[in-house]
Amino acid sequence: MIDFLLPSLGADMDRAKLNMWLVGPGDPVHKGQIVAEVETEKAVLEVECWDEGVIEELLVQPGPEWLPVGTPMARIRSVEPAEAPRSPETPAAPSQKPLPARPPTRRPREVAPPVRHLAHELGVDLSTLIGTGPEGTITRQDVHAAASPLVTPATPTPPRAEPRVKASPRARFLADSLGVDLARVSASGPGGMIRAYDVESAPPAAPEPEDKVTAMRRAIARSMSHSKREIPHYYLATHIDLDEAMRWLELQNAERSISKRILPAALLLKATALGLREIPELNGHWIDDGFRPSPSIHLGVAVSIREGGLVAPAIHDADQLDLDEMMERLRDLVNRARSWRLRSSEMSDPTITVTNLGDRGVETAFPVIIPPQVAMVGFGKVVDTVVAVDGSPSIHPVVHATLAGDHRVTDGHRGGLFLATIDRLLQEPESL
Amino acid sequence: MNPEQARKVIFEVLGDIAPEVDESAVDDDLDLTEQLDLDSMDYLNWMVGINEMTGVDIPQRDVSKFLTIAGAVAYLVEHSTEPVG
Numbered sequence: 001m002i003d004f005l006l007p008s009l010g011a012d013m014d015r016a017k018l019n020m021w022l023v024g025p026g027d028p029v030h031k032g033q034i035v036a037e038v039e040t041e042k043a044v045l046e047v048e049c050w051d052e053g054v055i056e057e058l059l060v061q062p063g064p065e066w067l068p069v070g071t072p073m074a075r076i077r078s079v080e081p082a083e084a085p086r087s088p089e090t091p092a093a094p095s096q097k098p099l100p101a102r103p104p105t106r107r108p109r110e111v112a113p114p115v116r117h118l119a120h121e122l123g124v125d126l127s128t129l130i131g132t133g134p135e136g137t138i139t140r141q142d143v144h145a146a147a148s149p150l151v152t153p154a155t156p157t158p159p160r161a162e163p164r165v166k167a168s169p170r171a172r173f174l175a176d177s178l179g180v181d182l183a184r185v186s187a188s189g190p191g192g193m194i195r196a197y198d199v200e201s202a203p204p205a206a207p208e209p210e211d212k213v214t215a216m217r218r219a220i221a222r223s224m225s226h227s228k229r230e231i232p233h234y235y236l237a238t239h240i241d242l243d244e245a246m247r248w249l250e251l252q253n254a255e256r257s258i259s260k261r262i263l264p265a266a267l268l269l270k271a272t273a274l275g276l277r278e279i280p281e282l283n284g285h286w287i288d289d290g291f292r293p294s295p296s297i298h299l300g301v302a303v304s305i306r307e308g309g310l311v312a313p314a315i316h317d318a319d320q321l322d323l324d325e326m327m328e329r330l331r332d333l334v335n336r337a338r339s340w341r342l343r344s345s346e347m348s349d350p351t352i353t354v355t356n357l358g359d360r361g362v363e364t365a366f367p368v369i370i371p372p373q374v375a376m377v378g379f380g381k382v383v384d385t386v387v388a389v390d391g392s393p394s395i396h397p398v399v400h401a402t403l404a405g406d407h408r409v410t411d412g413h414r415g416g417l418f419l420a421t422i423d424r425l426l427q428e429p430e431s432l
Numbered sequence: 433m434n435p436e437q438a439r440k441v442i443f444e445v446l447g448d449i450a451p452e453v454d455e456s457a458v459d460d461d462l463d464l465t466e467q468l469d470l471d472s473m474d475y476l477n478w479m480v481g482i483n484e485m486t487g488v489d490i491p492q493r494d495v496s497k498f499l500t501i502a503g504a505v506a507y508l509v510e511h512s513t514e515p516v517g
Contacts, residue, residue, distance in 0.1 A: 250492065254491070258476075259480045306450065334473045
């Protein structure tokens with residue numbers, strides 16, 4: 001039997017509410033299947049399961065309660081053949097499979113009493129903190145940082161005080177996503193239970209977009225304060241001539257219908273992903289006072305949300321995608337991020353992040369690394385610039401590429417090589 | 433397609449991308465991406481949506497004609513063959 005745990009949901013997210021199950025007892029599940037939908041302060045996420053088997057029992061029900069990451073959510077009966085005897089040198093592994101590449105272990109309950117006391121005094125909710133101490137323990141600094149005026153005073157979502165209304169899970173989910181107060185919905189189900197239909201036909205309540213945005217800002221504040229406090233950043237910048245790349249892209253796009261068009265961003269992302277194969281020290285996580293390189297390249301892409309805020313979900317195995325696939329994934333990711341519908345694995349496992357602020361007219365970005373990642377790449381606006389070509393002035397499209405690196409892991413020399421590699425790759429766009 | 437129909441399609445698709453946009457506050461002759469804070473993905477999605485709704489193809493060389501509402505309306509009026517359905 002395997003316990004299916006609430007997976008890690010990103011570096012700055014350590015709890016979620018269960019919106020709904022997409023499977024029930026008796027249903028077979030396979031690796032990568034989306035089995036539930038949860039909601040964090042930042043986004044509604046589809047949760048994937050990484051085990052094979054049959055759902056034996058659902059251990060938690062949809063509801064407004066916050067569940068910490070690691071909460072057992074369901075029991076899965078493994079359908080693998082009878083357990084093979086373990087070799088003696090392998091310690092009896094726990095039956096839970098490790099979660100996909102994840103940020104530092106956080107065990108919010110392991111807090112030293114003095115720290116717990118401090119948190120209580122400052123009114124900080126420990127369950128909302130990311131520990132930066134050994135093994136993810138929460139330190140005094142973490143508590144002070146959370147209590148600093150930068151972060152909205154720690155007033156986590158107050159527990160809903162209204163008496164628990166009888167409602168079907170689907171109705172609860174709908175009510176939550178539509179911003180309908182269940183207490184005001186008249187029930188038509190058996191025993192006075194509110195059904196999904198009742199919620200849909202309820203008079204619309206005032207939407208509360210502010211809440212999501214405020215929660216997101218709080219999450220960004222935590223993550224970025226952590227980054228600026230803990231990560232010794234170094235910054236590098238270089239100009240990359242995109243003459244070849246833009247000409248090539250223009251030719252490609254001339255033959256394509258509008259829906260198949262490739263944006264320059266896809267080219268920049270692909271070059272970054274391929275560059276990381278050559279400089280792997282920039283791709284991975286800083287966990288427990290050490291660098292853990294990642295064998296896969298999961299490129300986080302910073303996506304701004306129209307109402308305000310930012311998420312940086314991952315394009316998985318970005319180095320293995322061709323440009324069409326990259327463009328398709330980027331479009332899908334941006335669209336889902338903007339409609340607050342991302343998957344748990346996309347939030348939890350970027351191994352490096354790229355921000356492309358060129359669209360906003362910015363020429364140079366100086367990124368802040370998203371912990372526990374160890375680097376972030378920025379691209380500015382593509383600008384027509386006078387460049388020297390064979391000793392004569394010529395006008396070429398040029399982009400300013402920047403790198404923020406974690407000095408604990410790399411030095412400017414390696415970082416510089418990485419930017420030079422991206423430059424080299426962009427000079428041969430047909431091989432991207 | 434007449435200009436009113438073209439305008440309707442243009443704003444309908446825009447409403448999916450930037451729901452807060454107030455049609456009456458948009459200047460037809462100013463750069464849309466700047467006016468409405470659209471990034472290149474929004475801009476592409478907008479043209480894809482217009483293409484899907486009208487069947488009007490927007491080849492790469494004509495993308496710049498969609499930088500303003502006035503340009504987009506004129507383009508659709510000129511290139512549409514069927515009535516919007």
